[in-house]
Amino acid sequence: MQHSKFHPFVLIFMIVSCSIYAQKFDGLAPTPPMGWNSWNNFHCEVDEDLIKETADAIVTSGMKDAGYQYVVIDDCWHGERDSLGFIQADPKRFPSGIKALAEYVHSKGLKFGIYSDAGWKTCGGRPGSRGYEFQDALKYAEWGVDYLKYDWCNTEGLKAEGAYLTMRNALYKAGRPIVFSLCEWGDNQPWEWAKDIGHLWRTTGDIAPIFDGIVDHGTWFSLGVMQILDKQEGLREFAGPDHWNDPDMMEVGNGMSVGEDRAHFSMWAMLAAPLMAGNDVRNMSKETMAILTNKEVIAVNQDPLGIQGLKYSSNDSLEIWFKPLEKNDWAVCFLNRAISEKTVEFNWRKNIVTDDLSERKFDATLFEYQIRDLWTREIIGNTEKTTSLKIPAHEVKIFRLINTRSTNN
Numbered sequence: 177m178q179h180s181k182f183h184p185f186v187l188i189f190m191i192v193s194c195s196i197y198a199q200k201f202d203g204l205a206p207t208p209p210m211g212w213n214s215w216n217n218f219h220c221e222v223d224e225d226l227i228k229e230t231a232d233a234i235v236t237s238g239m240k241d242a243g244y245q246y247v248v249i250d251d252c253w254h255g256e257r258d259s260l261g262f263i264q265a266d267p268k269r270f271p272s273g274i275k276a277l278a279e280y281v282h283s284k285g286l287k288f289g290i291y292s293d294a295g296w297k298t299c300g301g302r303p304g305s306r307g308y309e310f311q312d313a314l315k316y317a318e319w320g321v322d323y324l325k326y327d328w329c330n331t332e333g334l335k336a337e338g339a340y341l342t343m344r345n346a347l348y349k350a351g352r353p354i355v356f357s358l359c360e361w362g363d364n365q366p367w368e369w370a371k372d373i374g375h376l377w378r379t380t381g382d383i384a385p386i387f388d389g390i391v392d393h394g395t396w397f398s399l400g401v402m403q404i405l406d407k408q409e410g411l412r413e414f415a416g417p418d419h420w421n422d423p424d425m426m427e428v429g430n431g432m433s434v435g436e437d438r439a440h441f442s443m444w445a446m447l448a449a450p451l452m453a454g455n456d457v458r459n460m461s462k463e464t465m466a467i468l469t470n471k472e473v474i475a476v477n478q479d480p481l482g483i484q485g486l487k488y489s490s491n492d493s494l495e496i497w498f499k500p501l502e503k504n505d506w507a508v509c510f511l512n513r514a515i516s517e518k519t520v521e522f523n524w525r526k527n528i529v530t531d532d533l534s535e536r537k538f539d540a541t542l543f544e545y546q547i548r549d550l551w552t553r554e555i556i557g558n559t560e561k562t563t564s565l566k567i568p569a570h571e572v573k574i575f576r577l578i579n580t581r582s583t584n585n
């Protein structure tokens with residue numbers, strides 16, 4: 177038997193210290209990450225021109241000013257591993273290499289993200305990171321990657337928590353702070369174990385560019401915005417600064433009606449969801465741009481308290497959601513899931529919302545709030561009076577309730 181050149185105690189010390197000192201990079205996502213990802217619109221059709229043009233458009237469209245930061249290439253950027261096992265980009269699609277691309281994105285004042293998979297292959301059949309985690313993390317650090325989305329295809333026999341922990345440790349060892357986005361589709365309840373592993377975790381299977389329904393792809397299904405929303409039930413207690421529930425990247429601008437896109441965006445704001453645009457931002461309509469850059473809705477999403485919204489009521493396809501915000505403000509969203517318009521008379525003083533999780537209470541008999549409509553961008557009244565609303569089919573009304581004064585003062 178060959179003897180190790182290290183004394184057993186030294187070996188044990190090395191192993192223990194390696195695992196003790198590896199951790200998640202803290203503080204990289206104090207509010208939900210915002211950016212763009214190639215998958216929802218481009219799927220495997222990615223190349224360096226697309227990524228550069230997208231970075232340019234994020235700046236010129238005002239998205240950067242509105243808070244979008246990460247430009248993430250999803251699946252299919254990969255080429256072969258080299259003779260030492262290091263991953264390389266597809267030389268046809270990325271002839272200048274990933275390092276140069278990351279530099280380009282950084283030169284625009286943005287951050288750069290990439291995609292891999294915990295299994296042998298990615299979902300698109302490219303090389304996965306299984307067995308190469310530490311080498312891949314080194315490459316990403318060398319390339320200047322700021323964000324890693326880590327998928328869960330071809331992982332038969334692997335335990336999710338262990339697989340994601342290995343990559344977290346590899347990233348930490350490589351030394352470059354990288355936001356770690358777990359994409360395990362909620363199969364193994366990552367909200368229960370991923371807080372110290374990643375900064376966000378997918379809670380569901382893939383989103384589809386439809387408002388309400390399920391798309392059958394033969395061997396798998398993708399979910400409409402409403403189906404994804406329903407799967408967030410019971411998860412809000414697990415989210416907060418630096419550890420977010422991720423109901424998947426947005427489909428705004430990918431084929432739904434403008435009202436549906438507004439509802440989708442508003443609900444992602446209420447959920448404190450990561451806001452990853454998934455459309456072609458180089459060629460978007462004025463309406464899509466206006467939705468994605470609505471700073472007042474984004475402020476609901478990016479509120480520093482980081483409290484995911486709660487569903488206060490659900491009646492006959494009308495849902496009312498509340499989200500506690502800083503300075504004792506609240507966001508409230510009326511979501512009409514029906515296919516016809518709804519009329520609502522809402523008496524604020526009679527609807528007292530107690531949120532045990534945040535220990536906040538909305539009580540319009542104690543405080544008066546101004547009501548600001550975040551799409552029309554105007555104050556429509558205050559909470560002293562009943563508000564009458566007409567909400568078109570598949571649309572929302574989202575308000576910021578601005579705490580003005582205590583009625584007892």
Ligand code: GLA
Nearest residue numbers: 215250251299300327359382
């Ligand atoms: C999975 C993920 C998607 C996308 C594709 C890429 O389906 O959930 O978001 O990354 O893989 O192949």
